[in-house]
Amino acid sequence: SLQLASEIQQRFQPTSPPIVLGYELQGISFSCYEIGGDYYDFIEREDGRLVVALGDVSGKGTAAALLMSSLHAAVHAQAASHSTLVETISNVNRYLAENIPSNRFVTLFYAELDPKSGSLSFVNAGHNPPLIVHESGTLEHLAAGGLPLGIIPNAEYREGRTQLQPGDVLVIYSDGVSEAVDPAGEEFGPDRLYHVV
Numbered sequence: 001s002l003q004l005a006s007e008i009q010q011r012f013q014p015t016s017p018p019i020v021l022g023y024e025l026q027g028i029s030f031s032c033y034e035i036g037g038d039y040y041d042f043i044e045r046e047d048g049r050l051v052v053a054l055g056d057v058s059g060k061g062t063a064a065a066l067l068m069s070s071l072h073a074a075v076h077a078q079a080a081s082h083s084t085l086v087e088t089i090s091n092v093n094r095y096l097a098e099n100i101p102s103n104r105f106v107t108l109f110y111a112e113l114d115p116k117s118g119s120l121s122f123v124n125a126g127h128n129p130p131l132i133v134h135e136s137g138t139l140e141h142l143a144a145g146g147l148p149l150g151i152i153p154n155a156e157y158r159e160g161r162t163q164l165q166p167g168d169v170l171v172i173y174s175d176g177v178s179e180a181v182d183p184a185g186e187e188f189g190p191d192r193l194y195h196v197v
Helices: 002-011 061-079 085-099 189-196
Strands: 037-044 050-057 106-114 119-125 131-133 139-141 160-163 169-171
Touching (some): 037 061, 061 106, 085 106
Antiparallel strands (some): 037 050, 119 160
16 A cells, blocks of 8 residues: 555656746655655746645645645646635645545645735745845845644635845755654754755
8 A cells, every 4th residue: 555655655746846947946755754745836827826835734654645635636736717815825724634544734835926026925724934145145034824724624824925136045855854863863953945046
């Protein structure tokens, strides 16, 4: 069944990042020990905007991989509907809350980039706040959003907005990065991540 889970996970990951003028995009996912429920996506909209999403499904193994495929399907169905970010995430949340076991949930960072202006709109549903390290060296956390998905059907979400400038670096990550431990058992932690970026 782990073979099946691995195949499901790999099938739903982008084969390569899209080419967007003026931006360098990269998505990486690898499982340290067993199959998890990490999900990331690039979705190119007809209006030229780019959806960037990264989610983390609770649990491991085949159940998590199946839940991740439900998340993938729901995000793609809603992203195409051209509603607002809050409507998109609210609909994904309602679908998951009604269709996944009550002891499961999903954290998701979902953003829409306008490549021409650099404006970034986002909803953070309980996920690790992504980092923007501005070229000047200042740090911004993208935390605005709401609860993880799949817990309360009518949970309310709010949209955050920020602006990417030339030279800025946006890093969206799951807790597998910040909670990685060295041989001595010390966590990598968010401070080290910031300094690396």
